[in-house]
Amino acid sequence: MMWTWLGLFKFFNRIGNYFYYLHVKEVTKKKNTITKSNKLYCKKCVLKYATHEGMIRKEIKRKITRPDDKKVFNVTEFSYECGRCKKKTKKEYE
Numbered sequence: 116m117m118w119t120w121l122g123l124f125k126f127f128n129r130i131g132n133y134f135y136y137l138h139v140k141e142v143t144k145k146k147n148t149i150t151k152s153n154k155l156y157c158k159k160c161v162l163k164y165a166t167h168e169g170m171i172r173k174e175i176k177r178k179i180t181r182p183d184d185k186k187v188f189n190v191t192e193f194s195y196e197c198g199r200c201k202k203k204t205k206k207e208y209e
Contacts, residue, residue, distance in 0.1 A: 157197035170195035 157170055175192045196202070 157200060157202055159202055160197060160199050171198055 173194050173196050177190050177192065179188045179190050180186065181188075
């Protein structure tokens with residue numbers, strides 16, 4: 116009698132495994148289609164406070180002149196600053 120129940124259980128177990136396989140396949144498809152955001156997070160806040168605090172972009176526009184040419188160049192300096200701990204990243208230029 117035990118072998119009949121085990122045989123029946125084996126049949127239903129195969130059906131369950133088939134649907135679980137389909138579920139895993141769909142989840143991996145969705146995972147691969149999700150695009151990652153380009154938002155920067157503060158590493159200090161993520162590690163210390165376990166929060167994803169977004170970095171805010173700070174821009175400074177300056178006019179720079181060369182002493183020999185007397186040409187005026189518009190330069191934009193920007194850096195990112197954390198909204199929580201006010202930690203800044205390195206300055207970059209555009």
